[in-house]
Amino acid sequence: DAGVIQSPRHEVTEMGQEVTLRCKPISGHDYLFWYRQTMMRGLELLIYFNNNVPIDDSGMPEDRFSAKMPNASFSTLKIQPSEPRDSAVYFCASSKTGGRGGNTIYFGEGSWLTVV
Amino acid sequence: RKEVEQDPGPFNVPEGATVAFNCTYSNSASQSFFWYRQDCRKEPKLLMSVYSSGNEDGRFTAQLNRASQYISLLIRDSKLSDSATYLCVVNRMDSSYKLIFGSGTRLLVRP
Numbered sequence: 242d243a244g245v246i247q248s249p250r251h252e253v254t255e256m257g258q259e260v261t262l263r264c265k266p267i268s269g270h271d272y273l274f275w276y277r278q279t280m281m282r283g284l285e286l287l288i289y290f291n292n293n294v295p296i297d298d299s300g301m302p303e304d305r306f307s308a309k310m311p312n313a314s315f316s317t318l319k320i321q322p323s324e325p326r327d328s329a330v331y332f333c334a335s336s337k338t339g340g341r342g343g344n345t346i347y348f349g350e351g352s353w354l355t356v357v
Numbered sequence: 358r359k360e361v362e363q364d365p366g367p368f369n370v371p372e373g374a375t376v377a378f379n380c381t382y383s384n385s386a387s388q389s390f391f392w393y394r395q396d397c398r399k400e401p402k403l404l405m406s407v408y409s410s411g412n413e414d415g416r417f418t419a420q421l422n423r424a425s426q427y428i429s430l431l432i433r434d435s436k437l438s439d440s441a442t443y444l445c446v447v448n449r450m451d452s453s454y455k456l457i458f459g460s461g462t463r464l465l466v467r468p
Contacts, residue, residue: 274456276458283458283459283460283461284401284444284458284460286455286456286457289455297455332400332401345403346403346456348400348401348402349400350399350400351400
């Protein structure tokens, strides 16, 4: 079975440019999560969706960040304009039950973003 | 104060050693608990769930103490392949089903 698929795997961009990260969750999963991981702050939840609807975006750092889920098999995380402090690994994850009751969330391999 | 706190380590142990990690959480509304493993430059993966009665999976034993709000992971007969970062994870069962990750404890198992 295919896991969570993210693209691009690596991106280097210049400050001020728009960055779009993409995610395809596992088929049949109704929860989708976007996490960001840095050495300083660890793994932070940015936003999550249930049945394509954003449920909690309190972790989104600022208005430069936006996320969409137009259908059950696709989500994007956009940063515009990007800044060097946005450099991090961005993980997309999906789950069938939102991670409760002992069920697992499955992570993609991550998108490694460097903003110079 | 972070909602989930872990000793960052690293714990540097010889093969065959027994090693234990602890994790504390601050939100008493947390109801589900997990240990995830993350290898260098890889994504986190579920190691095991943590149940109130404690549970074991081979060389790994997880314990939960709700009164003191801490979770532990014990690894017996450690292998070189156990070298990784171990993330403590709690799930708050309030209006939003968030998984909150600790910053992780790094384990290095040496020959």
